[in-house]
Amino acid sequence: MSIIRSLVLVSADPYSLQRGSMEVFETIRQELHRRELADEVEVRLARDLGRHDIAPMVIVYPEAVVYGPVMPEDVPFLIEEHLYKGRIAPGLQVPVREISGRIAWVTARKGTLPAQQPILLSRAGKIDPENIEDYLIHDGYLALGKALTGKTPDEVIDEIKKSGLQGRGGAGFPTGLKWGFVRRAEGDKKYVICNADESEPGTFKDRVLLEGDPHAIIEAMTIAGYAVGADEGYIYIRGEYRLAQERFGIALDQARAYGFLGKDIFGSGFKFDIHMHSGAGAYICGEETALIESIEGKRGEPRPRPPYPTTNGLWGAPTLVNNVETLANVPHILRNGWQWYHRFGTPNSAGTKLYTILGNVNTTGVIEVPMGITLREVISIYAGGMKDGARFKLAQTGGSSGSIVPSSLQDTPMDFESFRKAGVSLGSGALLICDENTCVIDLARVLLNFFRKESCGKCAPCRVGTQRAYFILTRISEGIGRFEDLATLETLYKGLYQLSNCGLGNTAGVPLQGILTHYRAEVEAHIRNKVCPTGICSMSGALVAAEPVFH
Amino acid sequence: MDTKELSVENIQKTVRSACEAHGYEREAIIPVLLEVNRTLGYLPTPALVEVGRHLRTPVSQVFSVASFYYLLTVEPRGKHVIQMCESAPCHVMGGRQLYRAIIDTLGIEPGRTTPDGKWTFILTSCLGTCGVGPVVQIDDDLYGNLTPAKLKPLLARYTNGGE
Numbered sequence: 001m002s003i004i005r006s007l008v009l010v011s012a013d014p015y016s017l018q019r020g021s022m023e024v025f026e027t028i029r030q031e032l033h034r035r036e037l038a039d040e041v042e043v044r045l046a047r048d049l050g051r052h053d054i055a056p057m058v059i060v061y062p063e064a065v066v067y068g069p070v071m072p073e074d075v076p077f078l079i080e081e082h083l084y085k086g087r088i089a090p091g092l093q094v095p096v097r098e099i100s101g102r103i104a105w106v107t108a109r110k111g112t113l114p115a116q117q118p119i120l121l122s123r124a125g126k127i128d129p130e131n132i133e134d135y136l137i138h139d140g141y142l143a144l145g146k147a148l149t150g151k152t153p154d155e156v157i158d159e160i161k162k163s164g165l166q167g168r169g170g171a172g173f174p175t176g177l178k179w180g181f182v183r184r185a186e187g188d189k190k191y192v193i194c195n196a197d198e199s200e201p202g203t204f205k206d207r208v209l210l211e212g213d214p215h216a217i218i219e220a221m222t223i224a225g226y227a228v229g230a231d232e233g234y235i236y237i238r239g240e241y242r243l244a245q246e247r248f249g250i251a252l253d254q255a256r257a258y259g260f261l262g263k264d265i266f267g268s269g270f271k272f273d274i275h276m277h278s279g280a281g282a283y284i285c286g287e288e289t290a291l292i293e294s295i296e297g298k299r300g301e302p303r304p305r306p307p308y309p310t311t312n313g314l315w316g317a318p319t320l321v322n323n324v325e326t327l328a329n330v331p332h333i334l335r336n337g338w339q340w341y342h343r344f345g346t347p348n349s350a351g352t353k354l355y356t357i358l359g360n361v362n363t364t365g366v367i368e369v370p371m372g373i374t375l376r377e378v379i380s381i382y383a384g385g386m387k388d389g390a391r392f393k394l395a396q397t398g399g400s401s402g403s404i405v406p407s408s409l410q411d412t413p414m415d416f417e418s419f420r421k422a423g424v425s426l427g428s429g430a431l432l433i434c435d436e437n438t439c440v441i442d443l444a445r446v447l448l449n450f451f452r453k454e455s456c457g458k459c460a461p462c463r464v465g466t467q468r469a470y471f472i473l474t475r476i477s478e479g480i481g482r483f484e485d486l487a488t489l490e491t492l493y494k495g496l497y498q499l500s501n502c503g504l505g506n507t508a509g510v511p512l513q514g515i516l517t518h519y520r521a522e523v524e525a526h527i528r529n530k531v532c533p534t535g536i537c538s539m540s541g542a543l544v545a546a547e548p549v550f551h
Numbered sequence: 552m553d554t555k556e557l558s559v560e561n562i563q564k565t566v567r568s569a570c571e572a573h574g575y576e577r578e579a580i581i582p583v584l585l586e587v588n589r590t591l592g593y594l595p596t597p598a599l600v601e602v603g604r605h606l607r608t609p610v611s612q613v614f615s616v617a618s619f620y621y622l623l624t625v626e627p628r629g630k631h632v633i634q635m636c637e638s639a640p641c642h643v644m645g646g647r648q649l650y651r652a653i654i655d656t657l658g659i660e661p662g663r664t665t666p667d668g669k670w671t672f673i674l675t676s677c678l679g680t681c682g683v684g685p686v687v688q689i690d691d692d693l694y695g696n697l698t699p700a701k702l703k704p705l706l707a708r709y710t711n712g713g714e
């Protein structure tokens with residue numbers, strides 16, 4: 001696995017293309033190849049960088065130096081100076097006083113490296129997931145061997161704690177801390193559960209990991225078992241993910257045959273095995289206590305917390321629940337050490353993060369980038385810009401429980417800390433990018449529709465609150481909303497947050513709060529003027545009977 | 552799945568083999584129901600009774616589990632099931648238009664089966680393939696980047712192919 005140390009962006013807006021930026025791009029690639037730098041420097045085309053008078057532009061991170069206009073014949077000199085000798089190439093840099101206005105965001109990002117850094121994805125798609133030998137020659141099960149033969153459980157936990165790894169299942173809880181809780185919990189029987197119920201709309205990163213690199217999860221779960229003192233693990237895979245289940249099943253059989261699961265693993269006396277459990281189609285089963293109920297063969301209704309699963313989990317025993325992506329980090333941390341892990345991301349949120357890019361952009365898919373990249377960078381570097389040159393309006397992060405992130409926050413680094421400060425959340429890593437033709441009422445209505453159907457119905461605030469909010473939003477979208485509705489929506493948001501039993505209800509109102517805070521004028525236009533500014537809502541004046549909830 | 556195939560013996564056999572595969576403990580209930588549902592197409596009441604008997608669990612509890620999960624259904628379905636993803640990513644990428652097109656083509660609202668028993672139309676949440684939205688799943692096959700224009704030929708493939 002190669003570590004990327006620099007990222008070179010070449011502007012590729014129509015104007016730059018016209019002035020030869022493709023040629024610049026190709027020359028940079030050849031030059032890097034010639035100097036054997038191609039493994040550590042990533043080159044990418046970027047759209048919408050914001051300035052045309054200095055095109056074609058070349059931007060080099062982490063120094064965030066802007067060069068322009070750059071001609072193909074300037075490239076060898078630029079590479080030699082900046083990437084080989086490590087100093088700014090004189091004469092090509094854009095003067096500081098010109099770096100203002102629409103390009104200023106680049107220099108503000110000095111010291112960051114928004115390059116793809118495949119760590120978790122270093123094997124997925126490159127190895128044969130159904131062949132354990134292929135995993136083994138790519139450093140497979142090395143971390144497990146290292147942990148079992150060279151470290152005590154407390155040392156393993158300490159390593160994870162120091163790495164600063166935070167849970168990728170949505171809440172960002174420090175992983176090492178959670179492992180410590182389970183280790184110290186009383187009881188002889190403990191469990192490790194891998195949460196692979198990925199049902200957040202727009203999220204499919206865990207599926208990519210399970211389908212592409214299933215042994216990594218087995219290895220991580222076994223290490224977790226050793227660290228917390230568990231001898232049994234469960235993986236709860238979403239019922240719709242048939243291929244992932246199939247591949248994981250094959251991987252389990254192989255791991256048992258090779259002795260990575262079972263009794264006396266690596267001759268250490270440690271024993272561990274994993275059961276695979278299929279979900280049956282219920283979003284709420286991603287919530288850890290509902291997931292535990294479901295493994296026990298019951299309706300997936302969350303338990304009241306506390307007590308937390310760390311002390312009272314599966315069949316009442318202390319249980320560690322971690323997300324697939326969280327666990328996928330573990331073998332890398334143990335193999336390379338916690339200091340290595342801190343080379344990626346921001347001081348408060350270490351490591352890389354998988355994002356799924358969706359919506360009105362030119363390229364959709366999964367990327368793995370360091371924590372702390374911004375939305376603007378994601379859109380212009382990885383999503384290939386907005387589709388049809390439209391303007392970016394908002395992003396919806398983290399599936400349905402994520403936040404609505406308005407374009408004013410597109411330069412906020414996406415890490416747990418910065419997003420928390422800005423009052424939004426990162427959620428599960430889905431980035432639904434919406435352009436100016438998106439109606440916020442319509443969007444909120446779709447999100448609330450999801451929650452009202454997925455609410456398990458156990459507690460009234462969530463069961464009733466989500467239905468009420470959905471009907472009010474529908475009414476507004478039909479052009480028969482009233483001003484009192486806005487106050488009701490606010491009450492509903494607060495009620496959902498404060499009174500619901502679990503995270504589903506707590507976060508179900510977040511889209512309501514988002515649109516009322518950031519897009520109040522647009523919402524009011526629906527009510528006051530009976531107009532949908534984007535022309536999406538029907539405004540037909542008739543409340544169509546809502547379609548039945550079908551199970 | 553034709554309902555006439557569901558003789559008592561057939562149901563008993565299916566439940567028995569599912570229990571043999573997944574165990575007779577209470578916690579085997581979801582895997583057992585999933586498998587029975589997959590084999591029979593849905594969970595008829597006699598199957599629920601049979602599962603309760605094998606796992607020594609009250610039928611009321613079997614029903615409460617069966618009615619909770621989306622992949623389990625206690626109502627018979629059409630020969631083919633078309634599931635449309637109604638989550639936000641698919642919705643903003645053209646799901647809205649597709650939704651109307653399915654209703655117009657099949658002539659039924661979501662949750663219903665066509666009178667000839669050929670199609671059941673179901674709305675579902677994210678199918679995990681949002682990169683290519685809007686997405687529908689017909690029986691076990693996924694289709695992405697679907698537009699209203701592509702819908703009719705796609706449906707015809709199922710009804711004309713004699714499947």
Ligand SMILES: Cc1cc2nc3c(=O)[nH]c(=O)nc-3n(C[C@H](O)[C@H](O)[C@H](O)COP(=O)(O)O)c2cc1C
Nearest residue numbers: 167168169195197198199286287288322323326503
């Ligand atoms: C409604 C709801 C749905 C959730 N869905 C998932 C999910 O699909 N996958 C997941 O890993 N965590 C999900 N979570 C979070 C889990 O409850 C839990 O916090 C997580 O699995 C802990 O793992 P981590 O510490 O590695 O993030 C969900 C939480 C809630 C409230």
Ligand code: FES
Nearest residue numbers: 636641677678681
């Ligand atoms: S949102 Fe439709 S498949 Fe994910």
